Amino acid sequence: MSSDTQVATPVRKTALNAVHRQMGAKMVDFNGWDMPVEYPSVGGLMKEHLAVRNGVGVFDVSHMGDIRIAGPQALEAVQRITMNDAAGMGIGQCRYSAMLYPEGTFVDDVIVHRMGEEDYMLVINAGTREKDVNWVTENTKQFDCKVENLSDNFTQIAIQGPKGVNTLQKLTDADLSQVKFYWFTYGTVAGLRNILIARTGYTAEDGFEIYVPTDEATSARVWNEVLEAGKEFGIVPCGLGARNTLRLEGKLPLYGHEISDTINVWEAGLDRFLKMEKGEFVGRAALEKAKADGTKRTLVGLESVDRGIPRDGYKVLDLSGKEIGYVTSGSYAPFLKKNIALAYVPVEQSAIGHEVAVEIRSQPVKCKVVPTPFYKRPKKQS
């Protein structure tokens, strides 16, 4: 598929690179990072995906970036550069948000973590690291706060799935039952003190992300201890392939696909994370105008009716064959066992049940608009 053709920059590696290779992972270039896409040795993408839905999987997500904003006006700075309302967040709380251009389109989506009284951390995407750091630095100058790029300070390991909590609890003294979804705590993990443990993820399951020191030996030891702890729950290491299909089933947006610098918040359907009433922020005026002008296209979920897998970038046609939109992400969905896609289509063609076609190798393949998210995790039983 479309691999990013980039200028020859040295490929970046996480501290777990050698571990992935030892485990026989298939490696790919992801936004300049040499990352595991799947682990054939444990059964591959499909097995990895199902492990996360039914048990637990572990991911190396150290390529994600982290920006700290701290100081007397840290909150004002965060409010200015993100669309969700960070006021009222408790210390230890996370909130999904996004940074916007003045046009109301996306710089990146982020998870805001409130670390302390005047201390916030934004977790950002790998492919947008430099851009994001520059953007934050540039747009918070007028505030009394310090911006720090912490991206290279952590090996970030995601332990995802309904058995993630049981797995991680074996390795930490922190009482994870007390950590609510989208909150974090600190605890000793695998003998390492003061480790940030966040109940966050990108799989549409319950799970945790832990931030450990980046030296290779420590990173490898923690990775292996997580695998060992999760053994009784059928844990498998998971690559970017499963990460993508898991997030697609849960309709979690991916930068460069569902969100980008040419797509605005209304179109992306992320307005539940947009707090227009919180006051001035970058992108607000344009979004106000865009709303008044009316949204013309919208992100919908599609499911193949005829045989065929809609994929990223494929054209969406109406039933007369006229081009009306495009697929942002599409794949076979391993848990749902269907061919699904997210696509931008005109608002008037977005009703649930409406039929369209996706052009697959010059042939129109009938698809219908379905409710999203495609997958929603079952409510916790207890």
Add this chain to the structure above:
Amino acid sequence: MAYPADYKYTKEHEWLKVEGNVGTIGITDYAQNSLGDIVFVELPKVGSEIAAGKTFGSVESVKAVSDLFAPVTGTVAEVNEALNTAPEQVNKDANKTWMIKVTLKDAGEANGLLSAADYEKFVAEESGN
């Protein structure tokens, strides 16, 4: 032996077994392994013509689409319909899971393809092992 000696092979990783004027076509174990979990196979209709070196269908894993290239020229005589509902058969046994059978235009055409030993060498070079 991952590659049966009585098959012929292409550099695009298809295998061909010739019996009389009938050629049976599938993809190699190396191909299924590189693709990963196969979830979709698209094959031509019975009666359609395929031409050596041209695509005749496609095979898709969860994350990738790969064209199928015809090892030889001929007319499609039979299609493995079971792959519509059980494409994972290709992962389980690539050597035995055929995709199409063709009536060969020229049975001698297969002689230009790779032998099992040559194919194995080619794959070793391609995968850098």
